[in-house]
Amino acid sequence: MTPQHIVHRGIRIATLAAGDAIESHCAPGQTAIREQGDGWWLYFVDEDGKVDGYDSPFASHAEALWAAKAAAEFSAQ
Template identity: 85%
Template sequence: MTPELIIHRGITIATLAASQSVDAHCAPGHTAIREQDDGWWLYFVDEDGTVDGYDSPFASHAEALWAAKAAAEFSAQ
């Protein structure tokens, strides 16, 4: 499966399947949303390739996408 990609404020946001790893499908500066058993997790790939994310999942893809877009708005400032 190919990740679904959108670009918001110059930030690439990828929606990944549970089986897809963030580090294999996202480049530095990208944001990833990945569904896991307990919800939708949001991850950020730093410029050095380090992956970091929130400490709890979102209940839906829409909520995770909203948060990813909000983070992109903040980064664009």
């Protein structure tokens, strides 16, 4: 799967395949959604390149994308 990207409120959100490394596809300040065996995980890359994410997955890509867009809204304020 080729990573899919959107930009919401100036934040780039990448949808990655299970085997894709976040660090390879996302720069500082960007967000990643990655499907794994137990659901869709949401990750954030901070200004130092450190990756952090939520502690539980979302049931669907749509839910993860909604949460990523909500986080972008918050950071745009």
